[in-house]
Amino acid sequence: MQTYSKWIQLAILLALIVVLPVFFPSGYYFRVGALIFVNALSVVGLVVLIGYAGQISLGHAxxxxxxxxxxxxxPHYLGLHPVFSVILGALVSAAMAALIGKxxxxxxGYYLAVATLGxxxxxxxxxxxxxxxxxxxDGMDVAKLGMRSGLKDLGLKLSSGEFWYLVCGFTLLIGVWIALNLFNSPTGRAMRALHGSEVAARTVGIDxxxxxxxxxxxxxxxxxxxxxxxxxxxxFITPDVxxxxHSIEMVTMAVLGGVNSVLGAALGAAILTLLPQILTVFAEYxxxxxxxxxxxxxIFLPKGLLPSIAAKLRGRGE
Structure with missing residues (x-):
């Protein structure tokens, strides 16, 4: 059943990524969409940490x-292509997480929260x-991707909102697929057992x-x-990232959408990314x-938006 659920969730996300541009009145909305996908990707990572394993982090930014x-x-100091720089950043982050994580x-509890905040x-x-x-x-400039691989023929520029919408959407799709596969894997089951009770998890032989x-x-x-x-x-990038x-925003997005739900976390990221855009006319408030x-x-949906709505719909169906 979970396998079908996984493919249904991926199909829903893919359909949204493909269909939403039809309703975009200008290129600006592609930029907003790409930002939603970026935030959703980071929040999906928090679903693995908080929703699966039951560990909190206030310093993931x-x-x-x-x-x-x-x-x-x-690119600036090592002459790396930006794509290899992404890989380098992921490797450094993984090494840093392994080093400080032990x-x-x-x-x-809150001791862990304060330590990650530090x-x-x-x-x-x-x-x-x-x-x-x-x-x-003041931040610093970031090298742009080279104009290669026939994207010009497709009418896409590497600096355009359309291009980054597709890249970020595709990357989010891969990230969601990995997280959903992890859910029922031996590692994912061990994480969920740990979330339920560390003592019980240790008793059945989980490290x-x-x-x-x-x-x-x-x-x-x-x-x-x-x-x-x-x-x-x-x-361009500044230390604000x-x-x-930013860490608090990430956790808030996860909790808002549903920290136990991959799609729910993406929904939370979408809502909290869109709200500032919608509320610009009420900037003071x-x-x-x-x-x-x-x-x-x-108060009314304590498990998050998507899980609470899904539970209510199942209740009505029964």
């Missing part, structure tokens, strides 16, 4: 910052203070420390790739409205 600055520093993931703050401070390397608070670390590393790679895509499509508020939306969702 730090990994997004590593991925973003890899795309800026790699001591940090021994903690639980990591995110350290990365943000490093990117801000190392002016000679990163450009400091709790190793499974926690795997979830942390996987989610870090998701965040890193999302940060790289953001940097490449904007051709690794800031505390934007934060107030967003806060009110979150409060109402948590």
């Amino acid at each position: 730090g990994f997004a910052g590593i991925g973003a600055y890899a795309c800026a520093l790699g 001591p940090i993931l021994r903690l639980r 990591f995110g703050i350290l990365v943000s401070m490093l990117l801000t203070n190392e002016r000679d390397l990163t450009g400091g608070p 709790v420390a190793q499974v926690k670390l795997q979830a942390f590393v996987i989610s870090a790679v998701y965040a890193s790739v999302a940060g790289s895509l953001l940097a490449l499509q904007n051709s 690794a800031g505390f508020m 934007e934060q107030l409205v967003m806060g009110l939306v979150m409060i109402l969702v948590m």
Whole structure:
């Protein structure tokens, strides 16, 4: 049943990616769509960490910052192609997550939250203070992709919103496919057992420390790739990508849509990405409205939007 559910979810996401451009009145909406896909990708990583394994992180924007600055520093200092810089950022993020994850993931609850928050703050401070390397608070330019492979013949420019909409949408589709496959894999089942009870998981022979670390590393790679895509499509990056508020936004998106649901997390990312665009006419009250939306969702739909709506629909069907 879960196999069918996986393919249904992928089909829904693919259909949305393909159909939505029909309703876009201008190229600006392709940029917004690409931003939604980037945010959704990072949030899918948090579903693996929080929804599957039951571990919290308030510093995941730090990994997004590593991925973003890899795309800026790699071509500039190492002469790497931007695509290889994305891979470099993912490898560095995975190595960093494995390094700090071993001591940090021994903690639980708010101790773990504060420890991961500290990591995110350290990365943000490093990117801000190392002016000679990163450009400091002013940020730095990111190398653009080379114009190759016949994309001109398809009418696509590598700097266009249409191109990045397709790239980010395709990358999100791959990320969702990996996360859905992970759900029922031996590693995914071990993560979910750990989420239910660490003691019970340890009793049946699960290496709790190793499974926690795997979830942390996987989610870090998701965040890193999302940060790289953001940097490449904007051709410019600042330390804000690794800031505390970005980490909070990522967690909020996951909780809003449904932290146990891959598609729900993508829905949460879409809503919180679109709201600032919709509320520009109420700029002075934007934060107030967003806060009110979150409060109402948590009161009336505590499991998140998509799981709660799905549960209500199943209840009516019965």
